[in-house]
Amino acid sequence: MCSQFADLMEKAKGANTYEIQLLLSLGLNPERLFKDRPAAYKYASSFVLRSFKDKKIIRLPSEEDICGLKKIYPDARVEIYGKENHLLSDELNDMKSYRYGIINLGANSKKELSQKYKNCLAMLDFKFT
Numbered sequence: 001m002c003s004q005f006a007d008l009m010e011k012a013k014g015a016n017t018y019e020i021q022l023l024l025s026l027g028l029n030p031e032r033l034f035k036d037r038p039a040a041y042k043y044a045s046s047f048v049l050r051s052f053k054d055k056k057i058i059r060l061p062s063e064e065d066i067c068g069l070k071k072i073y074p075d076a077r078v079e080i081y082g083k084e085n086h087l088l089s090d091e092l093n094d095m096k097s098y099r100y101g102i103i104n105l106g107a108n109s110k111k112e113l114s115q116k117y118k119n120c121l122a123m124l125d126f127k128f129t
Contacts, residue, residue: 004046004102007077011044011106040075041106043113047120049101051128054089057082057100059127069123073116077104078124088128100126 002017010016015033023030066078079102081091088098103120107113 004104007075007104008044008046008106011041011075011104012039014039042108043110044104044106045113045117047103047105047117048099049103049121049126050097050099051088052097054087054098055128056087057084057126058129059125060084061124061126065124069120072123073105073120075106076116076120078102078120080124 006016006018009020013034014037015030019033020030023033060080060082061078066080069076069078080100082088082100083090088100091098091100093099101124103117103124105113105116105120107116
């Protein structure tokens with residue numbers, strides 16, 4: 001079970017994977033979660049922000065940037081990795097690419113999901129050299 005995907009399940013199915021696992025561990029059927037809570041969105045995606053080249057991080061989104069994004073997209077999940085003036089390679093990575101963030105979003109169409117992602121990237125304003 002991966003924390004990155006728990007809220008995606010909740011956005012698209014109405015219950016997150018932690019709730020499902022908890023009910024299963026108690027010997028209860030998690031189907032009731034899906035009946036009691038309709039999904040908020042038809043689609044959900046985890047957009048992994050990554051580079052295939054090592055870069056120096058000049059600017060990461062501030063708390064203010066993230067709060068501004070959350071005012072527009074309240075259920076967006078944003079995780080930022082790395083430190084300003086450090087290299088992307090200073091973080092734990094998969095050796096082929098450098099992950100510097102994750103944006104989880106929900107939408108009712110693929111087009112809407114794509115537009116939300118583009119808007120979020122513009123609001124977060126990462127800068128690298």
